[in-house]
Amino acid sequence: MRRFLVAGxxxxxxxxxxxxxxxxxxxxxxxxxxPAVEVLxxxxxxxxxxxGDIVTGSGVGYGAQNCYHEAPGAFTGETATEMLTxxxxxxxxxxxxxxxxxxxETDADINLKVKKALEAGLQVIxxxxxxxxxxxxxQTEAVLNTQMTGGLAGVDGAAFGQIVxxxxxxxxxxxxxxxxxxxxxxxxxYLRNWLKDQYSAEIADATRILYGGSVKPDNAKELLxxxxxxxxxxxxxxxxxxxxxxxxxxxxxxxxx
Ligand code: 13P
Numbered sequence: 536m537r538r539f540l541v542a543g544x545x546x547x548x549x550x551x552x553x554x555x556x557x558x559x560x561x562x563x564x565x566x567x568x569x570p571a572v573e574v575l576x577x578x579x580x581x582x583x584x585x586x587g588d589i590v591t592g593s594g595v596g597y598g599a600q601n602c603y604h605e606a607p608g609a610f611t612g613e614t615a616t617e618m619l620t621x622x623x624x625x626x627x628x629x630x631x632x633x634x635x636x637x638x639x640e641t642d643a644d645i646n647l648k649v650k651k652a653l654e655a656g657l658q659v660i661x662x663x664x665x666x667x668x669x670x671x672x673x674q675t676e677a678v679l680n681t682q683m684t685g686g687l688a689g690v691d692g693a694a695f696g697q698i699v700x701x702x703x704x705x706x707x708x709x710x711x712x713x714x715x716x717x718x719x720x721x722x723x724x725y726l727r728n729w730l731k732d733q734y735s736a737e738i739a740d741a742t743r744i745l746y747g748g749s750v751k752p753d754n755a756k757e758l759l760x761x762x763x764x765x766x767x768x769x770x771x772x773x774x775x776x777x778x779x780x781x782x783x784x785x786x787x788x789x790x791x792x
Contacts, residue, residue, distance in 0.1 A: 537743050539759065539786040540699060540766035542575040542660065543773025544600060544628060544747070551585055554578050558586045560776035562593035565783060571790040573766075574783055576773070577628055580614055584622050591623065598626030598658070601634060604647035616655035626658040628768075630686055632705045636666075642685025649686055653694045660699045660768065661686050662747070663726070667706035675704075676725050683729055692734045700726055700744045701768040707748025709770060716757050716764075719746045723763035752781035759789050 549557065558576060565574045577598045578586045587597045603613035619627060629652065630645040645661070652659045663682040665675045679702075690698070702722050704714050714722070723744045731739035746758050747768030758764055766786065772778040 537741065537765045538571070538573055539790055540573040540575065540743055540745060541779075541783050541786050542598070542626075542628075542701075542745065542766070542768050543577060543779055544631070544768055544770050545576065545578045545774060546600070546633070546770060547579055548774055549578065549582065551582055554582045554586055555589055557774065557776055557779075558589040558595070561595050561779065561783075562590045564776070564780050565594035567592060567594045572783060572786045575626055577626070583619075583624060587623055596625055597623075598628065598660070599624055600628050600631065602627050602629070602648055602652055602657075604644075604651040616652050616657060619657060620655055624657070626660060627652050628660045628662065628701075630662045630682065632662060632664055632703055632708055636705065642682060642688075645686045646688050650689060653690065653697055656697070658697050658699065660701050660745070662701045662703050662768070664703040664705050664708075664748070670704065670706065675722065679722065679725060680729065683726065683733075687733075692738055695734065695738045695742055698742060699766075700730075700742060701747050702726060702744060703747035703768060709749070711749055713749040713751075713754050713758070714746070716761050719758055720761040720763055723761065727763050750782060752778055752785070755782040755785040756789065759786055 575596045575598050577600050599619050602616050607615045629648050634640045663679050665678040669678050707714050726744050727739050743765035745766040745768045746764050750767045750769045751772050
């Protein structure tokens with residue numbers, strides 16, 4: 536049985552104070568002895584330590600939204616995986632669509648980061664997803680195949696204990712458009728079969744595949760009920776405790792069923 540992961544990607548949002556208040560609200564809501572659902576927040580880099588200190592001891596983990604693939608050194612503006620583990624950060628989001636499409640990261644760039652983060656012992660949340668035009672031209676599976684093949688090139692099956700896949704259709708991110716549960720399930724099933732073909736049935740069965748794209752309290756339960764949806768990567772709704780907590784709650788309720 537795969538354990539739900541509900542992760543909040545704060546993107547380039549919050550202040551130190553508003554982030555701290557949000558983290559406090561979540562930490563008091565998610566007890567450390569709540570193994571049913573894994574909960575993670577990914578604040579902006581400048582606030583990672585502050586937020587990390589607040590959630591430490593609760594059931595909320597903290598992760599980064601990016602990292603660089605080189606060891607510490609002369610790479611102005613970048614963040615090393617060594618720095619993330621140094622501050623107790625245990626996860627990193629890689630290949631997010633905003634980094635692919637706004638910052639022009641390629642699958643090759645993402646692959647270097649994936650391998651470095653895995654080496655550092657971080658949990659990697661590898662994001663994949665198609666553009667609206669790609670969906671409309673029936674390219675969804677081809678795009679997912681390219682992104683999975685590129686992002687995971689050279690990654691050994693033994694690393695999969697540290698890998699989570701996030702399916703985030705780009706057209707559903709921050710738009711209020713959500714993939715229907717059927718669309719999400721179809722893409723997740725494709726990804727699970729991809730893992731089975733490229734790795735093994737055991738890896739496919741154990742690897743969590745999150746859905747991301749306008750997840751809200753009113754659609755969370757239906758999305759999370761899909762057989763191959765193992766959690767949510769939440770953007771906008773993760774910035775308000777009153778929206779994020781009901782999404783966590785939906786996962787907790789489904790785990791108890
Ligand atoms: P929204 O939930 O705001 O659509 O963002 C999704 C996302 O990009 C999470 O990584």
